[in-house]
Amino acid sequence: MLRRLAFAATLCTSSLLTNAQAxxxxxxxxxxxxxxxxxxxxxxxxxxxxxxxSTTDGVVHVGGQLxxxxxxxxxxxxxxxxxxxxxxxxxxxxxxxxxxxQPDREKPEEAPPTARIFYAAYFTKTAPGEVRPVTFLYNGxxxxxxxxxxxxxxxxxxxxxxxxxxxxxxxxxxxxxxxSLLDATDLVFIxxxxxGFSRIMxxxxxxxxxxxxxxxxxxxxxxxxxxxxxxxxxxPKYLFGExxxxxxxxxxxxxxxxxxDLNGVMLLSQIFNFDITADGxxxxxxxxxxxxxxxxxxxxxxxxxxxxxxxxxELLPFLKQVEEYxxxxxxxALLQGSDLPPARKQAVAEKLNAFTGIPAAYWTKAxxxxxxxxxxxxxxxxxxLTVGRLDSRYQGPAIDPLSSEAEYDPFxxxxxxxxxxxxxxxxxxxxxxxxxxxxxPSAYALPGFDWxxxxxxxxxxxxxxxxxxxxxxxxxxxxxxxxxxxxMGGYFDLGTLYFGSVYEMKxxxxxxxxxxxxxxxxxxxxxxxxxxxxxxxxxHEYASAFIRSTQNGR
Numbered sequence: 001m002l003r004r005l006a007f008a009a010t011l012c013t014s015s016l017l018t019n020a021q022a023x024x025x026x027x028x029x030x031x032x033x034x035x036x037x038x039x040x041x042x043x044x045x046x047x048x049x050x051x052x053x054s055t056t057d058g059v060v061h062v063g064g065q066l067x068x069x070x071x072x073x074x075x076x077x078x079x080x081x082x083x084x085x086x087x088x089x090x091x092x093x094x095x096x097x098x099x100x101x102q103p104d105r106e107k108p109e110e111a112p113p114t115a116r117i118f119y120a121a122y123f124t125k126t127a128p129g130e131v132r133p134v135t136f137l138y139n140g141x142x143x144x145x146x147x148x149x150x151x152x153x154x155x156x157x158x159x160x161x162x163x164x165x166x167x168x169x170x171x172x173x174x175x176x177x178x179x180s181l182l183d184a185t186d187l188v189f190i191x192x193x194x195x196g197f198s199r200i201m202x203x204x205x206x207x208x209x210x211x212x213x214x215x216x217x218x219x220x221x222x223x224x225x226x227x228x229x230x231x232x233x234x235x236p237k238y239l240f241g242e243x244x245x246x247x248x249x250x251x252x253x254x255x256x257x258x259x260x261d262l263n264g265v266m267l268l269s270q271i272f273n274f275d276i277t278a279d280g281x282x283x284x285x286x287x288x289x290x291x292x293x294x295x296x297x298x299x300x301x302x303x304x305x306x307x308x309x310x311x312x313x314e315l316l317p318f319l320k321q322v323e324e325y326x327x328x329x330x331x332x333a334l335l336q337g338s339d340l341p342p343a344r345k346q347a348v349a350e351k352l353n354a355f356t357g358i359p360a361a362y363w364t365k366a367x368x369x370x371x372x373x374x375x376x377x378x379x380x381x382x383x384x385l386t387v388g389r390l391d392s393r394y395q396g397p398a399i400d401p402l403s404s405e406a407e408y409d410p411f412x413x414x415x416x417x418x419x420x421x422x423x424x425x426x427x428x429x430x431x432x433x434x435x436x437x438x439x440x441p442s443a444y445a446l447p448g449f450d451w452x453x454x455x456x457x458x459x460x461x462x463x464x465x466x467x468x469x470x471x472x473x474x475x476x477x478x479x480x481x482x483x484x485x486x487x488m489g490g491y492f493d494l495g496t497l498y499f500g501s502v503y504e505m506k507x508x509x510x511x512x513x514x515x516x517x518x519x520x521x522x523x524x525x526x527x528x529x530x531x532x533x534x535x536x537x538x539x540h541e542y543a544s545a546f547i548r549s550t551q552n553g554r
Contacts, residue, residue, distance in 0.1 A: 118197035140244025211452030278372030293500030307357030391526025
């Protein structure tokens, strides 16, 4: 792995191993084409029997409406290939009619790889199940559980944290979620293989499930198994992914088109092209679009912390000005490379200072190019403070004030304990599941964790040296011209850049006639928009309206 890929890689391999807490959703924790590795190998022990599903009932008030629901917490087992998957029952046992020999119980490590995937499904009781919309939700990482979306966004209960602050320790406050999406759709929160209560087992299981394409195929099999188990094939169907979960959604939506048409895909804090990230673009020279995509988020962050010279009164008009300059003068200057005249370079550096508060001399020394980790360390460096990566409104003491780059994410540290406590309490006390099981916030601490961050684009060919799933979503939209897509994100997100996500959408390889199928909504928040109550309220309004407008295939 390259030395310090921003500080996302540090969070993945250091902080997580120490604290056993997943980052909020480290979409770009490693550069494309590399592997995220934790040394070791899983012990070859016989897998325990799948725990029984747990069914409970509950109510939640959403917008003054009482919603009665039934919750089912359980697992579905999927195989590593479609052929193998067809031989398995929902609990992973071989179907009698499969004609396949039962693996030797004394050598479980020789059994074919399977993934036992945990989910928490919420079914409303007030509408016929077959015509009721169903939405599949997941976080990303890659290697993150879905405790973030489950406990923070649209589930019937949510944990409350103080926006833009590091709260005191437990007890944390859990409340009825008046912004639950249960007023519009049934919900299925899915923990990726190896995370939460999901487990992988069998020969070469890590290789079979931990990779861009392997993961998407596992989710494809899960979705189809779920639709079969609960007789929901004729329901309107939606995907909701956050961060790397948007990467998964692009690939998954295209795979699912072999079996079904989705009504909609909702994307939160998107990253499709892993060259368009503020996480260490200097390690990949020539990818200047990453710096272009990052500048508006740098400017937004500087505005929030009141570091912009001649501070504008409002954010959005200021960002409009920055975006126009970014696509024009700044992009042109970067494209000239070493041919850029010194006088023009100085003029650009002074303009960057006017947008970000970072001295022109620093911009000149940085050759007009700054990574997210450098910016996080420099913006409040005079105060020995670091701003957050996934939500740059957060700040914390600099680990090393002399370092050129930030070495941790104050945002992640501010919220992880609350979400970890919330999921462990909620699943056991409310969902009555996992009494003696360990809930894994992420897979990073697991022996043998090895994520293959490569991707074979639609149409075949060699796996990309750099993951780029823009073609996958475009392919899904071309195969299903009625598929609607909604993009949401935060202006203060340095992990998945809002301007980068717009750039991706505007460059999807598809007919211009399909561009009207995409809608955009951005918030004055960070990566996890729902941490802010106004952001959560807005997300609910946009998501519920999106579902209601598309559930009849319009």
